Amino acid sequence: MKKVLLVVVGSFLLGIGVFNSVEARGEEKAATQSIESKESDGEFIDPDDKKPRATRAVAGSRTVKIEKIYFEITDGTKNVTPVPMPKTNFSVSYSLDGKETLLHEGRTNVTGEIAGLSFPNIPNEVTSLIVRFYLGNSERGFVQRYNRKPYTFHHARTIPANSVINVSSNTARFGVAGNPDTYFYNYVAAKINYIFEQSVQEYSNNVAKANDLFPDTKPFELAPINMNFEKDQMIDKSNGFNKNGHLGGGVPDIVVADRSDRTRFIDPVILKRTVMHEWTHWNWYRYAYAPSGGYEGQYSYNANPRVSYKEGWALINDEMFARNYDLDWIDSLVQTDKYNGVNRLFGKSTNMTVLLVLYDLIDVISKDEDYSIALRYLDEELSELEQKKLSLGIMHTVMAESKATTLQEFLTYLEKNYVRTKNDKAKFAKVLEVNGLSRDGSFTLDNDGNPLKVPLAAPATAEDSAILDKDE
Template sequence: MKILLMVVAAFISLSVDLLMSHADSTRNVTIKSLNVKVYDTDASTAVSMPNSEYSISYVDSEGLQQSLTSGETDSEGLITNVELKEVPTTASKLEITYTMGNETRGYIKNLSTDKPYTITFGKSIPEGNVISYKTSARFATSGEANSYTLHYLVARMNYYYNEVVNQTTHDIQVAHATDSSISEFRNQPINLYYERGSFVDVDNGFYRNGHDRSGVADIVLSDHASLSTFTDYYIKHAIAHEWTHWNLVRTANLPSGSYKNHYSYNEQTTTSYKEGGPAFVADMLTHEYSLADVDSEAQNDNYNGVNRLYGKSIIRTVEQVLYDLLDVSSNNENEDYFVSESLLNTADYTNEQISEINFGVLYAQMMQSKAKNLSEFLQYIQEKYVTSDTDKSNFQQVLTLNGLSSTGDFTLDADGNLLTE
């Protein structure tokens, strides 16, 4: 009996020692807040990585990568309140790999590898095992020239892609709150491709069948010989434009159609509309919903003595008409109508709020109306939102000022001659 008790005591002692040994060899690490931003040469221009997937790992004593957890950053790009269980005490540093994008929005991908761009940040584990850290950093890939610039560029693409999606979603949501017949926006992911040295100095593009003809729609942002082309404005404008093509194709099945430029005449009115809508969206999201400086361009355009826009099937004309349906106050144009006017008590809203609602209404209805040209869209808008006699008069004034017929059709050909039915 005495021997048995000694064996049991020894077993208990061994178990306790093993538990204590295990406790001593691992610890829990808490990430209370981790905020990493990316820059190239100027830290004041650093951008965050919002709503982006991440994975956290460490390198074990044998040099092998061991995964701990994964997730998605918040809307500000932070990783918060993450508990990492049983991290070996031999691991002195965590590796946090950020992926440029997420599965509900899409990813910023490399054309050659078809893989999302990633950025990896190493963070030492502090003595108290609680991480609360904020930094701006440069990132490079060993052996790759200009990789600091590349990482910053794809981080900015990721940042503005997220901003375009969020801003549009918000505006459609406030439009839905104003008009319940507007459906809540349901995003469908699409990948955005970019690679240094590919598609150089050509137009950005939305490819309904994929740039590689895979049958999967995608977007390609072209490269440019001069990286100075990639201003914040340029990146956001390009993404907003091409992403809107995707939304209008998947919801309204807008057709394809080639064109020369935004001021060239298009025999096919569908071409002017399917390009004018995305051009309007991109300008609104990058100009704070205002084209006040060019509000009367359709009336006053004078290129070598010719007005290229008034009454003509031109991409820029479509954009001008859509803007007239959005702007709350006319700028020397003598038109007094905006699309949500019959829905709102305007005294309860600021002009900025009304502009957001108007933008949301127009974006949503370009999708829901399934209109294929400007005339179809304007007739749809007129039926839904132009209700009072005053509205009807003011709406017709918008059409007249832009040289359109009472049904929203273009009235002039490329040479300025009246079109005949």
């Protein structure tokens, strides 16, 4: 059975760019510096507190090593799945005579471990090392409160008699004793941090696969953005990417709203969709520089086709990520939707229509069309899942190269540059046909199902600077 640690939350102001990108390995040789000691605001129960400790009566110093420190974060209940802290900034220090001395700043590895650190000349009077985790890193951004302080987890670890710290496979909960909400919301913050890193790795790896297949395409460029999340903030309001910041300060950020129904944070799909969705908006904005716009719902009609595309683009990425690349259960929804006797999707400018058109470009087996972006270019045997990931990576290169702001622009660029043979063009045309699009990729019907007299056109400017998403 895994041990459960009660760990306190420290408060320490960090932002993007605080730590250098230092992996959590190697010997620490840099001179230490003194910093003010931080007060903890919670309880820590050390499961190894019976180990022998050094005492102040012993003079001299010794080398202390961290062989491994690895935690999976929980709120202490059976309802949640513990999560590690991969690629997360941390610091190591010790406190003596009212002063705290910084020993090391680094980043956990891809699995969430601190490993292979060595600190010489640690006074024998020092009985523990202080480890602080800051949820995020300077390359992708941090999970932070609305005061712009990243979530910071504090752990004091006893130095054992052999001066080698080795902690693994422990679950830990961070918070304030007697306040269960702190444990739950710190767990959710850690889960956002974990999913954030997963999103970065998944997206980057898919694009890298496309780069391997098409060596002239450019690799994905990561840029940092912070995610705001906190108890009682934005309860049941829209999540959103804000190109000018949620307070209008000019620095882009993301808001993950609190929910009155907390089970939505425990659900295995919803939070993954939220994090990937908003982060995808950030990437799309960076590459296409397109203005935003609001919408009523995923099935609602958007007179501005740009809205349908930017939401559909985020939806295809979040759905593939959260549902293991499987939307076969709604693959025919554009053709079969019937709400109050009306098909809301076929040929119409909606977020859901764009999502399912893009899925038709990715799926390998379909009942009504047999086009797949990656299939034409495969030079090795790939599983269906691997083919879908490759197709999504290729779609990123199309988005990045074309800087398309509408589905029609995206499809036009895709066909011109990646659909070359007569047979493939016929299959590609079938994708457009079964979704009610014209041969040039434009929408064909208005909200009432009548043929459009003129194609929908995106306005020259946007009405707002935020992309606010319905939590559906």
